[in-house]
Structures are given as C-alpha cells and as structure tokens.
Amino acid sequence: MDIELRMRVEELHARYAHALDSDELERWPDFFTAKGRYRVTTAENEARGLPLPVLYAEGEAMLRDRIASLRHANIYEPQRYRHMVSAVLLEQQSASRVKSIANFLVIRIMENGEVVLFASGRYLDRIALPELRYEERVVICDSRRFDTLLAIPL
Amino acid sequence: MKRVMVKPLKVLGTYTQVLPNNWKLYMDNVKDTYHASLLHLFFTRFRINRLTQKGGVFVSADGAHHCTYTEIVEDRGDAYEAGGMRSAGGAHDFRLEAPELLEQVDELGDNVSIQILSLFPGFVLHQIRNSLAARQVVPKGIDRTELNWTLFGFADDDEAMLRRRLLQANLVGPAGYISMEDGAATGFVQRGVAAAADRASVIEMGGATIGSGDSRVTETAVRGLWKAWRSYMQV
Numbered sequence: 295m296d297i298e299l300r301m302r303v304e305e306l307h308a309r310y311a312h313a314l315d316s317d318e319l320e321r322w323p324d325f326f327t328a329k330g331r332y333r334v335t336t337a338e339n340e341a342r343g344l345p346l347p348v349l350y351a352e353g354e355a356m357l358r359d360r361i362a363s364l365r366h367a368n369i370y371e372p373q374r375y376r377h378m379v380s381a382v383l384l385e386q387q388s389a390s391r392v393k394s395i396a397n398f399l400v401i402r403i404m405e406n407g408e409v410v411l412f413a414s415g416r417y418l419d420r421i422a423l424p425e426l427r428y429e430e431r432v433v434i435c436d437s438r439r440f441d442t443l444l445a446i447p448l
Numbered sequence: 449m450k451r452v453m454v455k456p457l458k459v460l461g462t463y464t465q466v467l468p469n470n471w472k473l474y475m476d477n478v479k480d481t482y483h484a485s486l487l488h489l490f491f492t493r494f495r496i497n498r499l500t501q502k503g504g505v506f507v508s509a510d511g512a513h514h515c516t517y518t519e520i521v522e523d524r525g526d527a528y529e530a531g532g533m534r535s536a537g538g539a540h541d542f543r544l545e546a547p548e549l550l551e552q553v554d555e556l557g558d559n560v561s562i563q564i565l566s567l568f569p570g571f572v573l574h575q576i577r578n579s580l581a582a583r584q585v586v587p588k589g590i591d592r593t594e595l596n597w598t599l600f601g602f603a604d605d606d607e608a609m610l611r612r613r614l615l616q617a618n619l620v621g622p623a624g625y626i627s628m629e630d631g632a633a634t635g636f637v638q639r640g641v642a643a644a645a646d647r648a649s650v651i652e653m654g655g656a657t658i659g660s661g662d663s664r665v666t667e668t669a670v671r672g673l674w675k676a677w678r679s680y681m682q683v
Contacts, residue, residue, distance in 0.1 A: 346461020349623035355545035440622035
C-alpha cells in the first residue's frame with residue numbers, strides 16, 4: 295500500500311469530520327462524487343440483510359436537500375458533534391478506486407453542555423481517485439438505538 | 449388495518465428511537481390531527497397533509513383507538529401561505545432539488561396520501577406516501593420512551609417500489625424529515641410541563657366530546673386517549 299495514498303485518505307476522513315463538527319454542513323455534499331451515495335444503517339439490519347436505511351441520499355441533489363432541510367425546514371434542538379475516526383484499513387481496487395474501512399465515535403454536545411456518546415460504528419467507503427471523493431459512504435452504527443433524533447449526518 | 453395489510457408483507461428493517469418523554473406525550477402527538485401541518489413543514493409545503501385537504505378522523509367509542517387519513521387530491525388553496533405559516537415554506541421558499549423522494553404510487557388504489565392509526569396503549573400503523581411502518585411504543589420510565597420502528601413493504605414489491613420505499617424511509621424514524629421533529633417536540637413538552645407541575649391548561653379544540661368526523665381541526669382523538677387512560681387508571 296502506497297503511504298501517500300493512505301495519508302490522503304486519512305486526511306479526507308479528517309476533513310469530513312472537521313466539516314461536520316464545525317457546522318460547515320454546506321460543504322458536506324462536496325465530499326461526495328456527483329452520484330455519490332450516503333447511507334446510515336445499523337449493524338443489526340446489515341447482519342440480517344435488511345436494506346432499511348436510517349438516512350439515505352443518492353446523488354448531490356439529495357445530499358444538498360438534506361442540509362437545506364436541516365437549515366430551513368426542520369425543527370430540532372441545536373447540537374454539535376465531535377467525531378473520532380480511527381483504525382483505517384485500505385484496499386486499493388484500481389487506479390481509480392480505493393476502499394476504506396474506519397471506526398468512528400460521535401459525541402453529541404447540546405447547548406446546555408450535556409455531552410453523550412451518541413453513536414459508534416464503522417464507515418465503509420468507496421473512494422474515487424484521483425479526486426478523492428466518496429462514491430459511497432455507508433455508516434454502520436453498532437447500536438439500533440438513536441437518542442431522540444439524528445439530524446446532522448454522522 | 450385491513451386497508452394496509454392487503455397481502456403478504458416483507459420487513460425492510462428496524463431501529464429504535466429513544467424519546468426523552470413520557471409515553472403518553474408520544475401517543476398524544478400521534479393522535480393530534482392538528483399539529484401535523486403546523487409542525488411538519490414537509491407535510492404542508494409539499495401538500496402531503498393540510499387541514500384544508502379532504503380527510504377525516506375515526507375514534508373508537510371509548511376513545512382509546514383512532515385512525516386519521518388525508519386524500520391525495522391536491523389542494524391548490526393557499527390558506528397556509530396567506531396565513532404566513534412557517535410550515536408553508538417560510539422565508540426561504542424551501543424546495544427540494546430531488547422531489548422524487550416524495551413521489552407516491554397509489555398502490556392501495558383509494559387515493560389516500562397518509563393514514564395514521566393507533567391502538568391503545570402503544571401501537572401505531574402508518575402509511576405516509578409509500579412508506580409503511582408499525583411503531584411500538586415502550587415506556588421505559590416516567591420521562592423515557594422507546595419507539596421501535598419496523599418498516600415494511602409487500603413481498604411482491606418490484607425494484608422500483610423497493611427503491612421508493614427506501615427513499616421515503618427518509619421521512620420517518622430518528623432521521624426522518626417528519627419524525628425527527630416529533631422526537632424534538634415531545635421532549636420540549638416534557639421539559640415544559642415539569643416547570644408547572646401544579647398548574648393546568650385546557651383548550652377544547654373541536655368541543656369536549658369524542659367522536660369521528662370529516663374535519664381534522666379537532667382534538668377529539670387526543671381527548672379519547674386521555675379519557676381511555678383515566679378510565680384504565682381509575683382516576
């Protein structure tokens with residue numbers, strides 16, 4: 295495995311995490327290819343071969359709709375995330391694609407200071423090269439439970 | 449129930465939404481035919497459910513169970529816009545770049561855009577466009593409720609219908625464009641009432657009785673819930 299490629303993929307994951315954690319949600323769709331897909335599911339549904347997503351978007355229009363809705367349509371309590379991404383494993387499939395598996399933890403911070411471990415799980419990614427964007431990011435949450443609501447993407 | 453359960457089902461998946469409130473507040477929300485088009489911009493803006501659309505509510509004689517529906521027939525009226533309602537789109541003229549998320553095929557053939565049914569004390573069946581689901585309401589404490597969602601389709605769904613159901617899964621559950629707001633709102637009410645435990649507020653929208661009708665501008669189903677609960681609790 296090419297060390298430089300590893301560094302670039304880890305930096306992609308880091309930039310993605312910082313964008314979400316810094317409330318730069320409008321940048322979120324830019325981390326994906328034009329037809330990029332984003333799906334949040336649970337380990338339980340994956341293990342049972344069930345297709346139900348908790349959140350699903352295919353293509354940049356749906357990704358932008360999700361953010362526009364959070365900004366202008368939906369009612370929910372203000373909150374922030376802190377992502378921890380680690381244990382990245384890569385498998386280069388071709389000159390134009392690399393697969394990545396990484397662990398994540400997401401801590402949720404409410405306005406009153408309440409901090410909780412909100413989600414843990416794995417990112418299963420297909421990343422387009424050389425542009426380094428997600429063709430697909432599947433977020434597999436370890437738990438089937440979600441506290442109150444999942445507004446900001448994981 | 450018979451309207452939706454017309455042929456063998458196929459479970460698409462499950463998850464749990466943990467609500468920071470008493471179970472009765474969630475059922476109160478489910479049975480409130482009035483809040484949907486005020487709270488949920490997706491219902492009003494995209495004309496899935498407005499009180500000016502044709503629909504109705506059925507309430508069982510003891511008040512415990514209810515069913516409400518709205519017809520697909522498009523309402524061209526602008527009552528919500530004229531009233532300056534946030535849920536009509538607001539200052540941002542909110543629209544979707546990918547409106548196919550909301551496209552409905554009238555698979556049950558009766559022109560219903562949304563049906564919400566509740567069985568006392570803790571069961572809900574919904575059809576919202578082509579999203580079908582059962583919700584199980586499990587009390588876990590005075591101020592904690594678990595909502596177990598099971599989304600399903602039919603065993604004979606073709607690929608296009610499966611895709612439609614998975615896209616419309618974005619409307620419901622913890623990340624649902626509609627349902628995330630119910631999680632937020634019921635939590636707000638739980639915290640709000642805690643500050644005034646010795647006070648009461650009564651609004652008799654649509655009268656004081658329980659019964660069925662063609663108007664959803666009523667809290668008849670909500671009154672039914674509390675009436676049934678009081679009778680079981682002997683208060």
